Amino acid sequence: MPKRRETLKDSEQEVRVFRNRSLLAIVLVVLMSAGLVARLAYLQIVQHEVFITRSDKNRVRVEPLPPTRGLLLDRNGQLLAENRPTYNLTIVPERVDDLDATLGLLVDILELPDTDVAALKTRSRQRQRPYQSALLLSDLDEEQIAQLAVNRYRLPGIEVEAQLLRYYPDTDIMSHVLGYVGRINAEEVKTLDKGNYAGTHFIGKTGVEREYEAVLHGQAGLRKVETNARGRVLRELGRTDPVPGQNITLTIDKKLQQLGYELLDGRRGSIVAIEPSSGEILAMVSSPGFNANLFVTGISHGDYQALRSDPDLPLYNRAIRGQYPPASTIKPFEALAGLENGVITPNTKVYDPGFYKLPEHERRYHNWLRWGHGRVDMRRAIVVSNDTYFYNLAHDLGIKRLSEFMHRFGFGEDTSHDVYGAASGVMPSDEWKRSRYGQVWFPGETLSVGIGQGYWLSTPLQLATATAVLANRGDWVAPHLAKRIDGEPVTPPKLKQDIELAKEEWWDLINTAMEDVMTGSEGTGRRSGQDLAYRMAGKSGTAQVFTLANDERYNAAELEERLHDHALFIAFAPIEKPEIAIAVIIENAGGGSSHAGPLAREMLDAWLVDKKQDEDSDESSVAGEEA
Structure with a gap:
């Protein structure tokens, strides 16, 4: 049997191992404690302000x-x-x-x-x-x-x-x-x-x-x-x-605004009324309207889609965004352009057989009265709204001079002071067409512009503004909506230069012609000018929605309603000291004199007659109470 070796216990070795392990444990504990103390010191001392602020934020x-x-x-x-x-x-x-x-x-x-x-x-x-x-x-x-x-x-x-x-x-x-x-x-x-x-x-x-x-x-x-x-x-x-x-x-008058909305009676259109002397917008109606309260709290998807899909576009502000051919309402302004540029005199006459032809061209540009008005001078051309006279005048002026003069009345520009979103419309010229379409300007397009058709587009606000400048005899006051802010009057800046004509009496000639539109036996607005209690100047317009072929006749009965002509009318009164200028546009209504004219007359009556009677009645009541 081999001799078994006996293993002896080494106490010194065990003590050394224990001592080393203990020392290591102590070092680790010390290091960890030191880290904790350092972290506490950092948080409590260095970051004291940060954490006291956070604590206050939790409480304050x-x-x-x-x-x-x-x-x-x-x-x-x-x-x-x-x-x-x-x-x-x-x-x-x-x-x-x-x-x-x-x-x-x-x-x-x-x-x-x-x-x-x-x-x-x-x-x-x-x-x-x-x-x-x-x-x-x-x-x-x-x-x-x-x-x-x-x-x-x-x-x-x-x-x-x-x-x-x-x-x-x-x-x-x-x-x-x-x-x-x-x-x-x-x-x-x-x-x-x-x-x-x-x-x-x-x-x-x-x-x-x-x-x-x-x-x-x-x-x-x-x-x-x-x-x-x-x-x-x-x-x-x-x-x-x-x-x-x-x-x-x-500047809005609530009663006048409400009257305008009721007169339109849900039809697509707009009425804008301005006080010429101050530029204050008395009424700015766009029909149909909508319930703005729905948008305040957040309109539902269904309600919004109903408004957007409505064919009458109730969300569309026709007064400042609607752009329409101004039609014959611009003829008084064009007559002034002819006088100022020496192209016509007040006595210049043109024979109207019912149409106009450009020199060396066979195409006929028809007058609205197919058999014509015979010989017409400037005044009668405005009164009967003769197209042939203004075809001839536009051709003689040329698009450059015609466009430049109309810009002086604010056409083709946003001339308002504080009307958010107002469109500038279009006052065409040869440069405009080259820039927009890359095409040259044709003489026939000048004739269309001469009767307020073609490329020419204007908003109701622009028409009312131009009418106010005409009533002011060229003095420019920017149209605006704010009258007073916390009681302090608002004075709009001068945005356009006043219009000065070579002869001051030309303003009187145009005013007289526009008065004859309302009261003359041949005046296109005579139905709306009966029994006037004041002197009123006006001009009707009928804007085509689509272009007729040469020699084609317009027949509303054969067209759907939205292809009918737009009815327009501008007016101001009293002529001697204008207190209100107005523009009325009714989409697809037909003739301006028969449809838009009566609305303009009622608005003027409300402002010049009914309002004065109400003020006199109020003064009488106050006087009676004081007595």
Whole structure:
């Protein structure tokens, strides 16, 4: 048997191993403790100010205070746009653990369509800065508020806030003038002043609301509040009050605006009335209108599609965006162009066989009266609206001189001071056609422009503006909508140079001819000029919607309604000291003298006769009370 080796215990070795391990453990503990101490020192000493601020933010919160939007009133102080109290639903996403689940629960509680979850999620991102509330729903009803109150504990970060909401009491007749406010969208958030719009959920989108947004909005304030762990406000620590927006008194007369809307009676068209001496827009009607209040709280998809698909285009502001051939309404202006350029004299006569032919051309350009008016001078050409005379005048003037002179009256330009979105129309010329179409100008196109057809397009606002300048004998005052801002008068800048003619009496000649249009035995507007209580100047126009072939006759009975001619009429009164200038356009109505003329007459009567009688009646009542 081999001898078994016995292993002896080495106590010294074990002690060394134990000592080394203990030492290593001690070093590790010391190092870790040192790290903890260093970290605590860094947090408590170096980062003291940072964390004390964060702690205060958890306890103290700064909340924005949105300003009250300024009111809109008509020239007589009648309220056109007000603010009514309402309740809105807001969310602070940072205080929500699961945004999708919370929004889904919100939809269930309020019994909203499931498709609204995506829309609510999009709205929750539309805000200026973190920890600021975002608007989810506007104008909550009592039942919705009750449901939210009962389920408040299930909806952290969601609040019901009392705010003022824009409301338009006469929305249909004023919708295009005032425009509307709507929710601030994602694109607008990027450009807005984050401080001034903190807590504000609405902004002007169109019309006066858009043009004067900076004036109407005001300045945001803020308040510092103490909250508990759940975000509930315990007390207010400080406040900077917001500065409310300024009230704007418009130049619009509510009664005249309403009359214009009623006269159009749902037909597609526009009526614009201006006070010549001041440029104040008394009425700016576009028919049909729409309910602007739907856009304030967020219009539904169905309602919006119904408006967009309506063939009458209720969202289209015809007064400033509608562009129509001005037709024969421009003949008084063209006569002035002929006088000023020495092409005609007041006694220049042209023989009208019922048509006009360019030299060395066989094509006939027909007068509206097929058998013609015989020999006509300038005055009679305006009174009977003779086309042949103005074909000849346009040819002799040439498109260059004709276009340049019409620009002096504002055609082809936006000459308004504060009308948001006003179109410039088209005042054609040879340069314009080369730039637009890359084509040369033809002599026959000058003839079309000579009777307000062809490429020439004008808005109702432009026609009314040009008529006001004509009434002013060339003095230019920019048309505008704001009369006073917080009581301070608004004076528009001089946007165009006054028109000075070589002979001042030419204004009288044109005015007399336009008066004969209303009162003369041959005047095209004589039906609307009967029993006048004042001297009225007017001119009718009938604009073709499509071009007739040569020698083809227009027959409305054979055409669908939307291919009928447009009816136009311009007027101003009283001639000796004009107080109102007006332009009326009714789409596809037919002759301007028979359809648009009576509307212009009623508007002038309301302003010059009925209004004066009302003022006299009010003065008599006041005098009686004082006595």
